[in-house]
Amino acid sequence: MDILDLRYLAVTASAMSLTRAAEMLGLNASTISRRITRVEDELGVTLFERGRSGLRLTEAGRMMMIHVQRSLDDIEALIRAGRNNGHGLTGKVRLGVRLPPIGELLRSLLGAWRLAASDVELVVCEMNDHELQAAIAERRLDVAFVPRHALWPRAASMPAYREALVAALPSLHPLSASPAVTWDLLRGEVVLTQEWEGSHTALEFFASFLGSGIRFSAHPASKQTVLGLVAAGYGVTLATASQGTVGVPGVTYVPIAEQNAWVMVDLVWAADREEPVVGRFVAFIRDEARSRGLG
Template identity: 30%
Template sequence: MEMHQLRYVVAVARTGTFSRAAEECRVAQPSLSQQIQKLEDELGERLFDRLRRGAKLTAHGEAFLPRAVRILEEVEAARHEAREANALLRGTLSLGVLPTIAPYLLRDVLVRFAASYPDVQVVIHEDTTAALLRQLHSCEIDLALASRPLDDATLTIRDLFSEELKLALPPGHRLARRRQPITLDDLREEQLIVMKPGHCLGEQVLGFCQRGDTAPRIAFRGAQLETIQSLVHAGIGLSLIPAMAARPDHPAAPVYRSLNHPRPQRTISALWTKNRPPTRAAGEFLRIVEAGSMKD
C-alpha cells in the first residue's frame, strides 16, 4: 500500500470520477486507475463501482475511505512536526491566493517576508476560491487567502482585514462630477462590469446590488481587474473595485468614488485545514500581512 494510492482513492471519492481525480492529482488517468486497481487487488476488495458517468464507493470503499483520510492526515502531521522541530525557519511556504488579491497585496508583504526570512521559498498559487479549497484539502498548499463568505466546517478561518469596494466610474460620467454622496439607488439605470462566474468578487458585487433591491444590468464579465478598470475608463459601464486594486495615477484609470448607505466592503481571510495548523513560516507571513493592514 502506497501513499499516492491513498491520495488517489480520496481524490476519486471526492470528485466522483477518475478523470477529474487524475486532473486534480496531476497524473494521467490510466496511471491513476492502474494504481487504484493495484490497491484493490492487494486488499482483495473493490473500492469503487465503475459507472458509465463516474465512480461510486462500494461498501468496502465507504469503510476504507475514513481510514485513508486519517492516514494521510497523520503523515502530513508528522511531516509538519518534523519541519517545526528544526529551529531555523527554512523550507517552502505554499500559498494560495485569489487573483483579485495577489497582485495588489503580495508585493510589499513578500518583500518584507523575504528580508526577514531569506531561507524560505514562497510558492504562489493564484486561483478561484473553489480551486483553493480543493488544494487545501489535498495538502497542495499550506495556507490560502480568500474573501468571505466562506462555509467549510473543516477549515479554520481567520479574518485579517476588511477593505472598501470603490465605485469605479468613467471620467466625465455624471456621478463622477457629482458632489453629493452617491448611493446604490443612483446605480439603478447603469450597466455594470463584473468578474466572470467562479470569481467570488463578481458574486459579492451582484449580491450587494441585490440587497439594495437593485437589479444590475451586466454589460461585461471579465477575469482580470485591470481589464475591467480599462473598460470602465472606456465608458462601457461601472464597477466596484477593491480599494487595494485602485490605480488613480494610471493614465487609463477610472474615477473612484465611495458609495454610501450602505458602503460595500469585502473581508480578506486566511484559511487552513483544522488538521494542519499553520507552520512557523505561514504564521510569520500572516503576521506581516496583519501588520501591514493595520499600518494602512
C-alpha cells in the first residue's frame, strides 16, 4: 500500500463510482479497480460493495476511510510545512541587538518585517559587543544589528540604517538649554562611555569625534546605567536619537550640530548559515536599506 492507493481510495469513496473516480483522476477505471482490490487483499477486508447502482462502502470501509483521510491530511500538512520552510515562510529568526529597538528606524524595520513574515517567529536578544560576536560565531544568534564601529574582522555584514547622535547632558548643565552643541563645546567635559574588558569600541568611537586628550570615564555597564550617571552629574555622554526618546529623569538630550554626528548600524550574520528563513530576513533588510539609499 502506498500514498497513491490512499488517494485512489479517498477519491473513489467520494465519487462512489469507479467511472467517476477514473474521470477525476485521469485514469482507467480498471486501473483503480485493481489498486482497490490489491488493498483489500492486503488488509483482508472488503472496502466496497459493488452493485448496479455503483459502489457502497462497507462498515470496514467506512472505518478505513477515517484513517485514510487522516493520513492524507497529515501528508499534505507535511508537504506544506516543507514547502513553507524551504521558502523561508515559516521558522524562527534569532536577532541580536546592541541598541534596543525603540527608535523609529529599527522599530519601523521590524514592523515591516512582521507584516511581510507574519508566520515567522522573531526572538530578540540584547547583548554587548563581545556577546554578539560570540553568539553569532556559536550559532546562538542568526543575525544581529551592530554599530559599524563595533564590527569584528571578517564579519559578513551590510548597511542597515543610520541614526543621528545627540549629547546627553545633566539637566542642570549650562549647555542643556542650548538649541545645539558642537564637538568643541563637548571636548572640555568628562565623557562617560561603556567599556568591557578587551573592548574599547565605544570609547574609540567617541574619540573619533572628540579627538585626543578627552577625559573619558569608562564603565562596564548598560547604556541606561551610564545615563543614570549623567543624571547624577558625573559627566556627559553621546546617545543615539532613539535612545533620546526614552526619558531619563535628570538627563537632557541636545542635538549635535555636526555633519558627522551619526552612527551607521549594520546587519551581521554567519556567512555559512543555510536556513531559508534567515536568508529571507537578510534579503528583506538589504532591500529596505537600498530603498533608503544605504545599499
